[in-house]
Amino acid sequence: MSTDNKQSLSAITLAAIGVVYGDIGTSPLYTLRECLSGQFGFGxxxxxVFGFLSLIFWLLIFVVSIKYLTFVMRADNAGEGGILTLMSLAGRNTSARTTSMLVIMGLIGGSFFYGEVVITPAISVMSAIEGLEIIAPQLDTWIVPLSIIVLTLLFLIQKHGTGMVGKLFAPIMLLWFLTLAVLGVRSIIGNPEVLQALNPYWAVHFFLEFKTLSFIALGAVVLSITGVEALYADMGHFGKLPIRLAWFSVVLPSLVLNYFGQGALLLKHPEAIKNPFFLLAPDWALIPLLILAALATVIASQAVISGVFSLTRQAVRLGYLSPMRIIHTSEMESGQIYIPFVNWMLYFAVVIVIVSFEHSSNLAAAYGIAVTGTMVLTSILSTTVARKNWHWNKYFVFLILVAFLCVDVPLFTANLDKLISGGWLPLTLGLVMFTIMTTWKSERFRLLRRMHEHGNSLEAMIASLEKSPPVRVPGTAVYMSRALNVIPFALLHNLKHNKVLHERVILLTLRTEDAPYVHNVRRVQIEQLSPTFWRVVASYGWRETPNVEEVFHRCGLEGLSCRMMETSFFMSHESLIVGKRPWYLRLRGKLYLLLQRNALRAPDQFEIPPNRVIELGTQVEI
Structure with a gap:
């Protein structure tokens, strides 16, 4: 490898440390404390202590190192990852019925992420600010207000992008992980017997000795691997090698050393259980450590916020969420986006969670169900990809699935014990998002089918218009068309009411491909349907934002010249009413009407100048 390539790999690896590992990297703030705090009956x-440390270590090895970094990350769509990508890959070579089941699994996984994303900023920032209790116990009443202030500032800066601030993320997180390692080593040196917990014997012994209690306690152990989905979701930003290199060279050793350092401290000073992370540090280092922890948790929260922006854009482009305003905050990086509606809904949800739960220990009870639920779905979807797409031996794939589920299912089941104490929160949020996504997709399909079931044949109507043309007016008209072979409603209504047609008519269809990006060579397909009619199909990936001006530019390069400010865009605006349906479908229909009324209008969605748009209304019963 050349020197330049080595430097580039080092830079990307450092950047991955700053973004990908923020969530899992801040887990030592609260994980071991929750395991041994007494809520499960352990002293x-x-x-x-040995049992929990052994479980944490082997979870990091099996779930993160083997399952995600070695197996799941093999499943990429043009380098991109994430649960919806996995859903898309798994459904490529399966029957329609199986594909429907896989889509439901993918949507549930995506919905779980929305449930988790509300908890992550709250528990991370609160656990860092709680270090104040060690420095000055009388300041404990300031934990909630300070947490809200920190997160308010974080959400406020989202609209400006994180390009400049993001350059600081990597060195801060590298310093964080080095600090984790140093604090851990310092404690382990004083009590090296704690390293015995590396032996899986102690994990087995833990289950044999504590039996039912040990199973329930898995709900706390899983806190050590929260954020593991980010490794796969952020694969498109950094690539597989840098993410793997960052884990094995920096993140994993630092986490293990810190967890074992906390264990060594607790064996000597059991009273340190009130906050073993901060009590690892000498008194003089508490304030700097508190500041560093606050910065690390803000970075972890930023990674989650960016993740929910990316997931939302993907869901919008794939047709599972209604169109909404998406702002690009960087001219250089297409992945840096800001979605105002999502940003402020998430902010208010996080603030409500902080005020309601008041302490990270209370919030820990809500954490885990969404994470482990997504892990189960990821195991099923990824092994489906291995069998159907990679054509691995079915018995080998089955053994892999069984091995994964032997870990995932107990973790998920153990977390069900948290339902009453807080686990209902991510499940409720996930259910809301799942309902919204399935409602938008199914009702949108129902609407389009309803609109086109009596549609005229495109070829027949064009032939009729060319044979007996109406009054033609100068200029170019573009009609947005969702289906290739159906006359757009706007064209039908224009002919019906105005009885005129422009000299040149373009039927424009914007299509989302099953890929993150579409090469410019394949961006636009032009077909002349008659002397005055053209069909233009513009293809975009789900990580791209359609832009009509760009489409016109590509058309010009291929011989179909169009000027944005000399073109009239005709669009149909559907006025919807809910027809006679069963009560539950009526509720679903009303939810769709609410979503449709608040959806981003097509001119704004495709960046068309408002003064060039003509909207023609039509009433449709669904």
Whole structure:
């Protein structure tokens, strides 16, 4: 490898440390404390400490190192990852019925992420600010207000983008992980026997000794791997090699050293269970550590916020969410986007969660169900890809699936015990998002089918217009068309009411491909249907934002000259009413009407100048 390539790999690896590992990297703030805080009936005793440390270590090895970094990350769509990508890949070579099941799984996984994303900023920032209790116990009443202030500032800067601030993320997170390692080593040196917990014997012994209690306690152990989905979701930003290199060279060693350092401290000083992370540090380092922890948790929160922006854009482009305003905050990086509606809905949800739960320990009870639920779905979808797309031996794939589920299912089941104490929160949020996504997709399909079931044949109507043309007026008219072979409603209504047609008519269809990006060579397809009619199909990936001006530019390069400010855009505006349906479908229909009324209008969605748009209304019963 050349020197330049090595430097580039090092830079990308450092950047991956700053973005990908923020969530899982801040887990030491609260994980071991929650495991041994007494809520599961464990005291700070040797067998319990060794058992939890062994479980945490082997979860990091099996779930993160083997399952995600080695297996799941093999499943990419043009380098992109994430649960919806996995859903798309898994459904490519399966029957329609199986594809429907896989789509439901993918949507549930995506919905779980929305449930998790509300909790992550709250628990991360609160656990860092709670270090104040160690420095000055009388300041504990300031934890909630300070957490809200920090997160308010974070959400406020989203509209400006994180390009400049993001350059600081990597060195800060590198310093964070080095600090984790140093604090851990310092404690382990004083009590090296804690390293015995690396032996999986202690994990097995833990289950044999504590039986049912040990199973329930898995709900706390899973806190050590929250954020693992980010490794796969952010694969498109950094690539597989830098993410893997960052994990094995920096993140994994630092996490293990810190967890074992906390264990060594607790074996000597059981009273340190009130906050073993901050009590690892000497008194003089508490304030700097508090500041560093706050910065690390803000970065972890930023990574989650960016993740929900990306997931939302993908869901919008794939037709599972209504169109909404998406702002690009960087001219250089297409992945840096800002979605105002999502940003402020998420902010208000996080603030409500902080005020309601008041302490990170209370919030920890809500964490885990969404994470482990997504893990189960990822196992099923990824092994489906291995069998159907990679054509691996079915028995080998089955063994892999069984191995994954032997870990995932107990973790998920153990977290169900948290339902009453807080686990209902991510499940409720996930259910709301799942309902919204399935409602928009199914009702949109129902609407389009309703609009086109009596549609005229495109070829027949064009032939009729060319044979007996109406009054033709100078200029170019563009009619947005969702289906290739159906006359757009706007064209039908223009002919019906105005009885005129422009000299040149373009039927424009914007299509989303099953890929993150579409090469410019394949961007536009032009077909002349008659002397005065053209069909233009513009294809975009789900990570791209359609732009009509760009489409016109590509058309000009291929011989179909169009000027944006000399073209009239005709669009149909559907006025919807809910017809006679069963009560539950009526509710679904009314939810769709609400979503449709608040959806971004097509001119804004495709960046068409408002003064060039003519909207023709039509009433449709669904």
């Amino acid at each position: 700070v005793e040797r067998d319990a």
